[in-house]
Amino acid sequence: MISKDVVEKVAKLSRLHLEEEEIAQYADQLNQILDTMAGLQQIDTDGVAPLAHVLPIENVFREDEVGECFTQETVLANAPEQSNGMFQVPKIV
Amino acid sequence: MKYETVIGLEVHVELATESKIFCSCSAHSFGADPNSHVCPACCGMPGMLPVVNRRVVDFGMKAGMMLNCDINRVTTFDKKSYYYPDLPGAYQTTQWFAPVAVNGRVDIETSAGKKSVRIKQIHMEEDAGKLVHDISEGTTHVDFNRTSVPLIEIVSQPDLSSAEEVEAYLVRLRTLLRYAKVAECEMAHGTMRCDVNLSVRPEGSDVLGVRTEMKNMNSIEAIKRAIEYETARHINAIENGTEVLVQETRRWDDAKGKSYAMRSKETAGDYRYFPDPNVMPVVIDDVWYETIKNSVPEFPEVKREKYIALGLTEYDAERISESIMLCECFEEASEACGNPKEVVNWITSDVMRILNAKQMTYEMLNLDNKAFGKLISLTLDGKISRANSKKILSAMFDDRAIEPEAYAEANNMLIGEQNDDLILGIVKKVVESDPKSVNDFKNGKEKALMALFGKCMKELKGNCDPQQLKVILLECING
Incomplete structure (x- = not known):
């Protein structure tokens, strides 16, 4: 059961600001999702290894070689604020 | 009452690869312009596709073998969610469910004797970016050159009990990882970093005290000072009730010689670890395993x-x-x-x-x-x-x-037979130019011969077998 407290905690961990009515709305929606998932819980998965990937693909590698990067200008192109060649954000300490 | 300190370490080591862990940006950005070694993958662009650098797995395995670990033959990457500006995707790709190496051991020796420090696990992960505070007031600046530089994190069990043991352990780790040529391990360069988990309990007790984690120590000496300070703080709190100990992360200020509480820490559950669907599982077959095993040095x-x-x-x-x-x-x-x-x-x-x-x-x-x-x-x-x-x-x-x-x-420094004539010519010149020393020598002054010998050697710029020169010189004087 997803309570109001759980929604608030998840929102905090995700750095999201939610209004009171949104919290209630999300709690309701998240509970519906959990109810749906509860059906899957009925399936016996004893002895079945958790599945990380649906495709049977493994060992996808690149060799340790240096390639092209973006230019600093491109990296920063979408930054809401930038200076000194860096992303600028509100002070976080 | 007597107390004992219980210490476990989390050591981050930057792996000495050329490129980053999931993309081909250079892993070496010392002195580079900020955000100049960055691509869509390492700055968290939507839709980016990370691809594992094979050498990171080589090095992770090799580090595990150096530390007597078992290698997980199927090892996977997971997402660790947390929001912080140095992490462009709002998650770190790391290993949680199946780290590359587990159950190891590092042997150390101190004045207290020999000890085996158990290694819980070694996992491979990406580094975060660099934050620069207060370039202008109230701002933080973010440089992503360091994001996705490959790291291993070596997690020990709480088997250490003094600053001296911690030093021995770190020096031993450094030596072994350098032996394996997988990492520079230079704390001053940030290629080896250490978090200290510490608690204090009455001697002989088997219940752990309240644990604090300390960060931000950039030399072994600083780590030792931090451990001594933190141990004293804990004992003082227990004995005198000077403060209530809480589980928290603390930052060590080496200049002030004090530790300070940092933001309250998220717990493991809050990180919502889950398998990274973009990074395929790594399966280590026997051939690969043996290749790395055979490269492990004595x-x-x-x-x-x-x-x-x-x-x-x-x-x-x-x-x-x-x-x-x-x-x-x-x-x-x-x-x-x-x-x-x-x-x-x-x-x-x-x-x-x-x-x-x-x-x-x-x-x-x-x-x-x-x-x-x-x-x-x-x-x-x-x-x-x-x-x-x-x-x-x-x-x-x-x-x-x-x-x-x-x-x-x-460079005319080779002493050889062909130089005999050259030597004789120089010796003759020196002998003729200094008849006094020649006479002194003939009258029994051994030192005069050394003076002549020295002059000849100087003329020859040292390119002469001393024995050969002595023979020629004596022949020349004695005619």
């Missing part, structure tokens, strides 16, 4: 014993086995010249002197070791003077391509 103790058996003193064997670069230099040069004792003398005198003069560490030694052995042979055979061999060695430090015999010949 341990320092094994080398030391071997060197002692070769006739080195315990002191010299200990010094050489301290660094894999010195070991290789010693072993390869000894093979080339067949005289280990002579090689060790050259290493502990000339090589170390030049390294010191150039402000280089042992790990930066980049000699052609076989050529170095050849140089020693040429000198022992009297083909190059000892003085000139030092000059040649110095030149070999700057240019690995130098072949000592060819270099000596090109």
